[in-house]
Amino acid sequence: MSKAKGPPAQAATPDPRLYIxxxxxxxxxxxxxxxxxxxxxxxxxxxxxxxxxxxxxxxxxxxxxxxxxxxxxxxxxxxxxxxxxxRSFDFLRMHPLVERATPALMELRRATQERVDLSLPDDLSIVYAVRLQSKRETFFATLVGRRLPAFCSSGGRAMMAALPDAVVEDILARSDRRPLTPRTITALPALRAKIAEARTDGYALACEEGLLGEIVLAAAVRDRQGRPVAAIHIAASLSEWEEADFRRRMAPLAMEAARALSG
Structure with a gap:
């Protein structure tokens, strides 16, 4: 089991005296x-x-x-x-990790020549905060602010791999596990296996689970307490990469960039 602490607890219901x-x-x-x-x-x-x-x-x-x-x-x-x-501009320019990560992401983009993203966790989802495009993209894959379910995204699984089992089980239980593509993994045993794989490997990989023809690898960025605060993604086309070659080439780069930004 991961020793990292879970995210801070939030109130189940707002204080009616303050809520407008x-x-x-x-x-x-x-x-x-x-x-x-x-x-x-x-x-x-x-x-x-x-x-x-x-x-x-x-x-x-x-x-x-x-x-x-x-x-x-x-x-x-x-x-x-x-x-x-x-308001999106305000959020991005005032987020310390987004500012600190951008130079590292630009260097990673130069090294890989593929799309590089930074995502932030939001309970059951991840939200893309930085997206550095490659030579070929679909429209939605280029947009900052796109939200994906954590359970079927490489970034979400990479961050869940850094959380305790009880927190992971809660996220999976509350997730709407409808498939985004015919290849989206939705069964709980298979999802648990993918998260366990990410804990062992130090990164997570999703193949055509969010977009057909796309392979994405992600590593988690952690704070000083070991909690996941973001994920770095590298995305490419299966028309140009075999899965084994993509893992071999991109995993060390993603993990090194995530380590450099952690803490």
């Missing part, structure tokens, strides 16, 4: 587009958030005024506004 439900509803309006990435009407937003159309109209009017929503130029409804990009 109007703010929650506004955030839920913005989050709707993460589940349905297309322009949405007021009626569609109201249904997705679980509020009446009048309430949705007031929230959307306010968010449009502030620049967090905008009208779709094609007249199909509302979509996220440009002001949201400012």
């Amino acid at each position: 439900q109007a703010v929650e509803r506004a955030m839920r309006v913005l989050e709707v587009f993460g589940h349905d990435p297309q322009p949405l009407s007021l009626a569609e937003i109201a249904a997705a958030v679980g509020i009446d159309k009048s309430g949705a109209q007031r929230l959307c009017h306010t968010l449009r005024h502030l620049g967090y929503l905008e009208a779709d130029p094609g007249g199909q409804g509302l979509r996220p506004g440009l002001r949201l990009m400012d």
Whole structure:
């Protein structure tokens, strides 16, 4: 069993004396587009958030005024506004690990000539914070902020390998283990085996589990207490790499970069 401590516990429910439900509803309006990435009407937003159309109209009017929503130029409804990009910029420039990791990731990108990513853990998911592209990419694979389930991503498994068994079991039990591709591993015994493999090897590998034709290898970055705080990914095309060759070439580079950023 890994000796690293689990992530800090969070309150199961917010303190009702401090919790502002109007703010929650506004955030839920913005989050709707993460589940349905297309322009949405007021009626569609109201249904997705679980509020009446009048309430949705007031929230959307306010968010449009502030620049967090905008009208779709094609007249199909509302979509996220440009002001949201400012908040992403704020997060990235103020995150100490993102700033410290960027030069190392750029060097790793030069050494591998393949896509290099940095992901951050968020409970059951990983979120890509840095993405340095290679010569061929699909659109979504280039975007900062993309979220993937931890259970089926190399970065998620690499970070879970640095957690105690009880924490890993909790993550797997709460995960929605629907497959992203026909090759996504979803069975619990097989997932436990992949995480155990990552503990032994020092890195995790996922082959076509998030995107067909893609192989991704990841190593965890740890803090001073040994807790996983990020993962470094190297991704490539199976049309150019055999799995064994990819492991042999990329695993030492990913692990060395992760060690350099740990602590």
